[in-house]
Amino acid sequence: MTGTLAAVGAGLAVIGAGIGIGQIGGKAMEAIARQPEAVGDIRTNMLIAAALVEGAALATIVLAFFA
Amino acid sequence: MKGFVRQLLILLLSFASTFVLAQHEDDSSGHDQEPAGHVETTDHQTGEADHGAPHTAEKYNPSPLVMGHIGDAHEFHIWGSISLPLPCITYEEGQGLSFFSSSVFHHGTMASHGYVLDHGVLRKIVDFPTRDAVELEVLHSDDEGHAHYVHTEEVKDQAGKISEHKSISYQGQTYNLEAASKIFSASSWIDFSITKNVFTMFLASILLFIIFFGMKRFYANNEGKAPRGLTNFMEPFFEFMRDEVVKPSIGPKWEKYMGLIMSLFFFILICNLLGLIPFFPGSGNVMGNISVTIVLALITFIVVNFSGNKHYWQHIFWMPNVPVPIKILFIPIELAGLFIKPFTLLIRLFANITAGHTIILSLVSLIFIFGEVGQNVGGASVGAVVAFIFVAFMNLLELLVAVLQAFIFALLSALYIGAAVEEHHHEEAH
Incomplete structure (x- = not known):
């Protein structure tokens, strides 16, 4: 990482991922509270969705590293 | 009881991480007599201190330590000056495959087979006259008595990209070092070594x-x-x-x-x-x-x-x-x-x-x-x-x-x- 601008880009990407994963986690909690018997399915799908959000954020961070 | 044992184990492991990693760094901060070729020394920082402000203004730069520990290496550092040498396998056009142990470098103080070990990483010496094991010349010693064999210079090209240029000195001549082929940068040799990873x-x-x-x-x-x-x-x-x-x-x-x-x-x-x-x-x-x-x-x-x-x-x-x-x-x-x-x-x-x-x-x-x-x-x-x-x-x-x-x-x-x-x-x- 060379310039400060790349660091700013990486920081922005983290904000996006933070909001995204926070939403996923919160909604999963609500869903589990509503239907505790479906906890296994909800957890798996929560992880998949979180991984996809994280993937987008990490791609940005890598681009920030190379830029 | 079982839960307590488990918690104790986790605590011990964390303590070990702090201590072992700190120990590694302690070695390189220069309390032993071992030459610094193989440990994570703070080259850049001491280099700057040489022609910069006097010793007291020295700032600790954690970046070389972090990069050294997450990177790959051609020897497995165990404790203090003890490390496990690993087999090096290199391919060069004209030379074919060469097999040798990383112990031939004596923790980076020697060159052998036309290669040198810089901070545990194998590098080829460009146009080196001999493939025998030879002693390298000490380029400079820092305040703590560490000998440095590899000179690192940061070069900025026209596009503004910073790249590292490493060189060594042997019989009064300066030779450049070349890293192994990587995904984004091809070079004249390929590294098949059994590295730490x-x-x-x-x-x-x-x-x-x-x-x-x-x-x-x-x-x-x-x-x-x-x-x-x-x-x-x-x-x-x-x-x-x-x-x-x-x-x-x-x-x-x-x-x-x-x-x-x-x-x-x-x-x-x-x-x-x-x-x-x-x-x-x-x-x-x-x-x-x-x-x-x-x-x-x-x-x-x-x-x-x-x-x-x-x-x-x-x-x-x-x-x-x-x-x-x-x-x-x-x-x-x-x-x-x-x-x-x-x-x-x-x-x-x-x-x-x-x-x-x-x-x-x-x-x-x-x-x-x-x-x-x-x-x-x-x-x-x-x-x-x-x-x-x-x-x-x-x-x-x-x-x-x-x-x-x-x-x-x-x-x-x-x-x-x-x-x-x-x-x-x-x-x-x-």
Whole structure:
């Protein structure tokens, strides 16, 4: 990482991922509270969705590293 | 009682991380007589101090320490000046393959076979006159009596990119050093060495063989009986992966891909766990090496695309049940998606593991930042206490991440394969 601008880009990407994963986690909690018997399915799908959000954020961070 | 023992073990492990890593750095801060060739010295910082402000203004720079520990190496540093030499295998055009041990370099003080060991990493000396083992000339000694054999210079090219130029001195002549071929930079030699990461991968494979062949023997000898010991410990993991990941994600053809997904999961898991052990057999940062994750993602990519049926390819090149302009619009998007999927797979694993290790090492560096490189013992103690608490929690988080990332990699691989082999019934589905 060379310039400060790349660091700013990486920081922005983290904000996006933070909001995204926070939403996923919160909604999963609500869903589990509503239907505790479906906890296994909800957890798996929560992880998949979180991984996809994280993937987008990490791609940005890598681009920030190379830029 | 059992819970207490477990908590104690976790605390001990965290303490070991703080202490062992701090010990590594302590060696390089110059309290032993060993030449500095093999340890993570703070070259740049001392170099600046030479022609900059006097000694007292020296600032500790944790970056070389962190980079040295998350990187690969051609010798396995165990403790103090003890390290395990690893076999070096190099290929050069004209020379062919050469085999030698990294002990020929005597921790970087000697050149041999036309190569030199710089901070544990093998580099070729360009146009070196001899392939024999020769003593290198000491370029400069720093205030703490460390001898430096490799000169590092940061060069900015016209595009503003900073690259490192390394050189050594022998019989009054200066020779440039050349790193091995990497993904983005080809060079005149190829490195096939059994490095620290390769060693850790071999170790992980041997461990997996022992665990799973032991389980296999147990099941063969005790048919119909409840599992015991290690088999009992491993069975829930295996059954969870089979029933919750492989079967629902892949669908009716799951049995064919079971071996692949399980191998991916357990290999990544055991490499991650070995990477969390801060001392000798562990500490190799395997999944934090992008080449390893690239190969794993490439395996998934190949399996997905070779097992893709005609529905899978139809969805990429001619999406059914949408108007023709949209069909054309979808082709580049789907084609890009083909490569983005394995790309995010490899980046996710690499970035998560690297980030975790970097955080732990940065926290350990707090000791030296607060301690002002051994000048302030009180500060160092405060740093040690703070680092210990934070490293303890980071290690717990890392334990979670180690399992989670192995699980996510296996799960997403299974989902991608499932999407490729799925039998569609368009009339009903859309």
